[in-house]
Amino acid sequence: MTDERASGETGGESHQPDDQAAEADDETAEETEDEREDDRLTLADFHDASQEAGRPVLTAAAVARTLEIPSEKARDALADLAGRGDVERLSVETDPVVWYPSELEDLTDRERVVVFPKRREVIVDRPDQFTRAQLSQFAHLADGNGEQGYRYVVRPEDIWQAPHDSFDTLARTMRQALGQRSEALEDWVHSQWDRAHQFRLTTHEEGYTVLEAKSPEIMGNVARQKLDEEHVHAPISDTEDWVREGSEAAIKRLLYEAGYPVQDHRDLESGEDLPIDLEISLRDYQRTWVDRFAEGGEGVFVGPPGSGKTIAAMGAMAHVGGETLVLVPSRDLARQWADAIEEYTSLEPHQIGQYHGGRKQVRPVTIATYQIAGMDRHRSLFDDREWGLVVFDECQHVPSDVYRRSTHLQSRHRLGLSASPIREDDRQTEIFTLVGPPIGTDWEALFEAGFVAEPELEIRYVPWGDEGQRNAYASADGQERYRIAAKNRGKVDDVRYLLSAHPDAKALVFVDYLEQGRDLAAALDVPFLSGETPHHERRRLLEEFRRNERDLLVISRVGDEGIDLPTADLAIVASGLGGSRRQGTQRAGRTMRPAGGALVYVLATRGTREEDFARKQLQHLGRKGMTIREQTVETSGESDGSDADE
Numbered sequence: 001m002t003d004e005r006a007s008g009e010t011g012g013e014s015h016q017p018d019d020q021a022a023e024a025d026d027e028t029a030e031e032t033e034d035e036r037e038d039d040r041l042t043l044a045d046f047h048d049a050s051q052e053a054g055r056p057v058l059t060a061a062a063v064a065r066t067l068e069i070p071s072e073k074a075r076d077a078l079a080d081l082a083g084r085g086d087v088e089r090l091s092v093e094t095d096p097v098v099w100y101p102s103e104l105e106d107l108t109d110r111e112r113v114v115v116f117p118k119r120r121e122v123i124v125d126r127p128d129q130f131t132r133a134q135l136s137q138f139a140h141l142a143d144g145n146g147e148q149g150y151r152y153v154v155r156p157e158d159i160w161q162a163p164h165d166s167f168d169t170l171a172r173t174m175r176q177a178l179g180q181r182s183e184a185l186e187d188w189v190h191s192q193w194d195r196a197h198q199f200r201l202t203t204h205e206e207g208y209t210v211l212e213a214k215s216p217e218i219m220g221n222v223a224r225q226k227l228d229e230e231h232v233h234a235p236i237s238d239t240e241d242w243v244r245e246g247s248e249a250a251i252k253r254l255l256y257e258a259g260y261p262v263q264d265h266r267d268l269e270s271g272e273d274l275p276i277d278l279e280i281s282l283r284d285y286q287r288t289w290v291d292r293f294a295e296g297g298e299g300v301f302v303g304p305p306g307s308g309k310t311i312a313a314m315g316a317m318a319h320v321g322g323e324t325l326v327l328v329p330s331r332d333l334a335r336q337w338a339d340a341i342e343e344y345t346s347l348e349p350h351q352i353g354q355y356h357g358g359r360k361q362v363r364p365v366t367i368a369t370y371q372i373a374g375m376d377r378h379r380s381l382f383d384d385r386e387w388g389l390v391v392f393d394e395c396q397h398v399p400s401d402v403y404r405r406s407t408h409l410q411s412r413h414r415l416g417l418s419a420s421p422i423r424e425d426d427r428q429t430e431i432f433t434l435v436g437p438p439i440g441t442d443w444e445a446l447f448e449a450g451f452v453a454e455p456e457l458e459i460r461y462v463p464w465g466d467e468g469q470r471n472a473y474a475s476a477d478g479q480e481r482y483r484i485a486a487k488n489r490g491k492v493d494d495v496r497y498l499l500s501a502h503p504d505a506k507a508l509v510f511v512d513y514l515e516q517g518r519d520l521a522a523a524l525d526v527p528f529l530s531g532e533t534p535h536h537e538r539r540r541l542l543e544e545f546r547r548n549e550r551d552l553l554v555i556s557r558v559g560d561e562g563i564d565l566p567t568a569d570l571a572i573v574a575s576g577l578g579g580s581r582r583q584g585t586q587r588a589g590r591t592m593r594p595a596g597g598a599l600v601y602v603l604a605t606r607g608t609r610e611e612d613f614a615r616k617q618l619q620h621l622g623r624k625g626m627t628i629r630e631q632t633v634e635t636s637g638e639s640d641g642s643d644a645d646e
C-alpha cells in the first residue's frame with residue numbers, strides 16, 4: 001500500500017529533481033566533505049532538507065545538496081535514519097531512491113474530509129469510528145456505499161437535535177470531525193442552532209406551563225402570530241406566555257412548522273413510583289441512547305431492527321422508575337414485550353399486563369395495541385393509571401387517533417422506537433413534536449461493531465415468464481400495471497433458482513398479492529402465511545421455522561408488521577415494490593438479526609416500473625450503509641416454472 005501510494009503521489013515530482021540532483025552530486029560532495037563533524041542525520045535535519053527542497057520526498061543527492069554534505073555520507077546517514085525507523089525509502093523506478101519521513105505514512109493514511117458548505121454535505125473516505133461518532137452528532141449518514149466514500153448531510157433537524165449544551169461545544173465537535181473550520185457551514189449551523197433555542201416550555205413554580213421566548217421580538221413576530229387564545233391564556237411578560245393546559249403539543253407543532261422547534265424543559269411527571277432494575281447490561285451505544293433520553297425526558301431511539309431498541313427502552317423505564325404504558329402495533333408484539341420485560345427486568349409477572357383483543361389487564365406496566373388504544377371505548381386506558389412513561393413502539397405507525405388521545409400525556413416522559421424514521425407523509429413532524437427528537441446511532445457503526453449483521457442486497461431484474469403477461473402489462477395502466485409486474489411468473493423460476501443456489505439457507509419469501517403467494521407456495525410446496533391464516537396456525541408455522549423444523553415460508557404483507565419474524569439466512573422479496581420505503585427497510589431488516597450473514601434478494605420485473613421502484617427503495621437502504629448489487633437475470637422463465645400458475 002505504501003509503495004503504491006507514495007509512488008503514485010510523488011512519482012511525478014521526484015523524477016525531475018533527481019536528475020538535477022544527480023548533476024549537483026559531485027560538486028557538493030567535494031566542497032562540503034569536511035565541514036560537518038557529526039554526520040549522523042536526524043529527522044529534524046531531514047525535515048529541514050525537505051522544507052528547503054519544497055518536497056516531502058528527497059533523493060540522497062538532494063539531501064546532500066540542501067544539507068551541504070557529501071552525497072555518500074547522505075546516503076549512509078539516510079540508511080542509518082531508516083534503520084531507526086524515522087524515514088522510509090522508496091525506489092521510484094529502478095534507481096534512484098527517494099526518502100521520506102515515516103510519519104508521512106500516517107498522514108497519507110488519514111481519512112480525507114471534504115466539506116461542501118452550500119450543499120451542507122460532508123464526504124469522508126475511510127472515516128474511523130471516532131470521526132463517525134462525532135459526525136453523527138450533527139449530521140446523518142446519507143450514503144455509505146460506493147467509491148466516493150461516506151456522504152453525510154446536515155439537515156436542520158440534525159442540528160435541532162444535536163446533543164450539545166451550547167453552540168460552542170457543537171462547533172468544537174464539528175471542527176474535530178471535519179479537521180478544519182468551514183465558516184459557511186458553521187454559520188448555517190449556528191443559525192439553525194439559534195432557531196432551536198428561541199423557545200422553550202418550562203414549568204412555573206405554581207405548576208402551570210410557560211412558553212418562554214429568547215427575546216420580545218421573536219415572541220412578537222413568531223409565537224404571537226402563530227398562537228392564539230386556544231393555546232395561551234395571557235402574556236406574563238414580553239417574553240413569556242401562560243400556556244393553556246393541554247395545548248403543549250399543538251404549540252410545539254405550530255412552532256416546529258414555523259421552523260422553531262421548542263425545547264421542552266418542563267418538569268415531567270414520573271407518575272406512580274415503580275422501581276425497576278435492569279437485569280442485562282446495556283451496550284455502550286444503548287447507554288448513550290438512555291442518557292440522552294434521560295436529559296430531555298423524551299426522544300425516539302432510531303436503530304436497525306435487532307439493534308436492541310427494546311432492551312434500551314427498558315433502560316429508559318428503569319431510569320424513569322414510574323408506571324409505564326407501552327403501545328405496540330400488534331398482539332404478538334405485546335406478548336413479546338411482556339416476555340422480554342419479565343426476562344430482562346426485576347419486574348414480576350403480576351406487575352406486567354397486556355391489553356388487547358385477547359386480554360384486558362391494566363397493571364403497573366401495561367402493553368396495549370394501537371388498535372385498542374385508538375378505540376373510544378378503551379379511552380380510559382390512558383387515564384387508568386398515572387403513567388410516568390409512554391413508549392410508542394414502531395412509532396412511525398402510530399395512528400393519528402392514538403396520538404390525539406395521548407396528547408394529554410405530553411406532561412409525562414415519552415419514548416418512541418423506530419427502525420425507519422422516514423415517512424412519506426408528515427408523520428415525521430408528529431413524531432418529533434409529540435414523542436420527541438430522534439436519538440440515533442450511525443447504522444454502519446452497528447454493523448461494523450458486529451451488533452447487527454449487515455445483509456447483502458441484490459436487486460434482480462427478472463424477465464417476463466410468459467408473453468401473455470407481458471402483453472397484458474403493455475395494454476394495462478395504473479395500478480393494474482403494478483399488479484401484473486408484481487405477479488410476473490418468471491419470478492417463480494427465479495425464486496427456485498435462488499433457493500437451489502442456497503440449499504442450506506433458511507428462507508422467507510415475501511409477496512404483496514395473495515394470489516401470487518398462493519401460487520408460489522403451491523409451486524414450492526410450502527405453507528403460505530397471510531392475513532387469512534388463523535392466529536394459532538401462524539404462530540405454529542413461525543415457531544417451527546424458528547426451531548429449524550422448516551426452512552422455507554412464503555409470507556404476505558402481513559409479515560411486515562406486527563408479527564415477529566424469525567431470523568432467516570435468506571429473504572426474497574418477490575413483490576412489494578409498490579409499497580413505501582419503510583416497508584423495504586422492514587423487510588430487509590427481518591434478516592438483519594445478529595445471527596449474521598443474511599442475504600436479501602429483491603425481484604423486479606425487467607423493463608417495468610418495478611425496476612425504478614426497486615432502485616429507489618434500495619437506494620434508501622444504501623444510504624443506511626448497506627451494500628447493494630444489481631443483477632440482470634437473462635434466462636427466460638418459460639421452462640418448468642410457467643406451469644406454476646394454473
Ligand SMILES: Nc1ncnc2c1ncn2[C@@H]1O[C@H](COP(=O)(O)OP(=O)(O)OP(=O)(O)O)[C@@H](O)[C@H]1O
Nearest residue numbers: 280281282283304305306307308309310311312419
Ligand atoms: N445489551 C444487550 N446485551 C445483550 N443482548 C442484547 C442487548 N441488547 C439487545 N440484545 C439482544 O439483541 C436482540 C435484539 O434486541 P431488541 O429486541 O431490543 O432489538 P430491537 O431493536 O428492539 O429490534 P426490533 O426493531 O426488531 O424490535 C435481542 O435478542 C436481545 O437479546
